[in-house]
Amino acid sequence: MIYSITLNPSIDYVVTSDQLFLGRVNRLTETTKLPGGKGINVSRILQALAVPTVALGFLGGFTGDFIKNALKADDLPCDFTPIAADTRINVKLRAESETELNAPGPRITDDEQHTFITALTERLQPGDVVVMAGSLPPDLPASFYRDLIPAIHTAHAEFVIDTTGQALLDTLADHPLVVKPNHHELAALFNDAPYPSIEATVQAGRKLLTLGAQHVLVSMAGKGALLIEADRAYHGNTKPQQVINSVGAGDSMLAGFTGRLTAGATPLEAFKTALACGSATAYSQDLATREKIDDVLATVTVKEV
Ligand SMILES: Nc1ncnc2c1ncn2[C@@H]1O[C@H](COP(=O)(O)OP(=O)(O)O)[C@@H](O)[C@H]1O
Ligand SMILES: O=P(O)(O)OC[C@H]1O[C@](O)(COP(=O)(O)O)[C@@H](O)[C@@H]1O
Numbered sequence: 001m002i003y004s005i006t007l008n009p010s011i012d013y014v015v016t017s018d019q020l021f022l023g024r025v026n027r028l029t030e031t032t033k034l035p036g037g038k039g040i041n042v043s044r045i046l047q048a049l050a051v052p053t054v055a056l057g058f059l060g061g062f063t064g065d066f067i068k069n070a071l072k073a074d075d076l077p078c079d080f081t082p083i084a085a086d087t088r089i090n091v092k093l094r095a096e097s098e099t100e101l102n103a104p105g106p107r108i109t110d111d112e113q114h115t116f117i118t119a120l121t122e123r124l125q126p127g128d129v130v131v132m133a134g135s136l137p138p139d140l141p142a143s144f145y146r147d148l149i150p151a152i153h154t155a156h157a158e159f160v161i162d163t164t165g166q167a168l169l170d171t172l173a174d175h176p177l178v179v180k181p182n183h184h185e186l187a188a189l190f191n192d193a194p195y196p197s198i199e200a201t202v203q204a205g206r207k208l209l210t211l212g213a214q215h216v217l218v219s220m221a222g223k224g225a226l227l228i229e230a231d232r233a234y235h236g237n238t239k240p241q242q243v244i245n246s247v248g249a250g251d252s253m254l255a256g257f258t259g260r261l262t263a264g265a266t267p268l269e270a271f272k273t274a275l276a277c278g279s280a281t282a283y284s285q286d287l288a289t290r291e292k293i294d295d296v297l298a299t300v301t302v303k304e305v
Helices: 038-048 061-073 110-123 144-154 165-169 183-189 198-210 249-262 267-282 290-297
Strands: 002-006 010-016 030-036 053-060 078-083 088-094 098-101 129-133 158-162 216-219 225-228 233-237 301-304
Touching: 002 038, 002 110, 002 249, 010 061, 030 038, 030 061, 038 053, 038 061, 038 129, 038 249, 053 061, 053 110, 061 078, 078 110, 110 144, 129 144, 129 249, 144 158, 158 249, 165 183, 183 198, 183 216, 198 216, 198 225, 198 233, 216 249, 216 267, 225 267, 233 267, 249 267, 267 290, 267 301
Parallel strands: 002 053, 002 129, 010 088, 053 078, 129 158
Antiparallel strands: 010 030, 088 098, 216 225, 225 233, 233 301
C-alpha cells in the first residue's frame, strides 16, 4: 500500500484572467475549485494508475469538507484526521504567466497531531510506502516529517519525501526511496546559482544519492526531467502539447515513478511513466486521467546523458 501524507491540504482555486494588474480590479474569465495538496495529488495519480493508495493528513472546516467530498466522489480511499480549524485555500492565477499564492495553513493542536501519528503507525505494514509531500502548517515542528521516519522503519516500510531545503537534507541519511526536487530546488539545496547545463545538474543531483537517497529524479518543467543513478543518468521528455495547467505536474511525476517502481518496474521504466504523468497533468485542466497518461506515454523519449 502507498500512503500519501498531506499535512497541509488546500482547495486550489484556479482563476483565469486575460491580464493581471496589481493594485486594480481584475475581472476573472474562469474559476475552478480543485482538491489540492501534494500528497492528495500523488494519491489521485496513483489511483489513475490503479496502484492501491490511501490519502492521509489533516482536514477541517468547510474547506476540509469540500476536499473530503471531492475525493469521495472520485472513490479515492482517504483517512484524514479531523481538525477544528479550516483547511487553507491556495490561489492559482493563470494570466500571461502562472502565479501561485499558497496560504500558510491552519492551526493543528497537539491532540490532533497525536491522533494523526497514532492513526498512521497503526496502519503501517511491512512493504508499505509512505509519501510525505508538501509544506507543514505553521504549528507543526519543522522536524515533523523526520520524526515520523523511525516509526516507518520500525514497521519495515519505506518513505518518499517531497519537500525542500534543510527539511529534505535532514532525511537523506535515512535513505528515502525517491526524492524529486525540481532544478531550482536542487540549486537552492546546495546554495548554488542556477545550473548552466544538464551535466552540472546531474552532478548536483548525484550528491543526493551520495547523501543517502535510493532514487533521484530532477524535474525541469517544460525541459523534462533527469533520472540520476550512481554510474549513469538519463534525460527524458514528452512531445510538446499546449500547457493548460502545470499545478500538480511535480506530484504527478513523483506518483508515476513511485507507483511503477513499487509495482516492480525498473527505474528506467518507472521514469518513463513519471515523465508521462508529469506532462499529461501539465497538458490537462485538472490532474491527468489514465487515458491522457497513456496517450502521452506513447510520446516519451529518453536518452542517456
Ligand atoms: N510545461 C510543461 N510541458 C511539458 N511537461 C511539463 C511541463 N511542466 C511540467 N512538465 C512535466 O512535469 C514534470 C514536473 O514538473 P516541474 O514543474 O518540474 O515540477 P514541480 O511542479 O515539482 O516544480 C516535469 O519534469 C515535466 O516532465
Ligand atoms: O504544500 P505546498 O508546498 O504549499 O504546496 C501546495 C500546493 O502544491 C500543489 O500540490 C501542487 O504542487 P506541484 O505543482 O509542485 O506539483 C497544489 O495542489 C497545492 O496548492
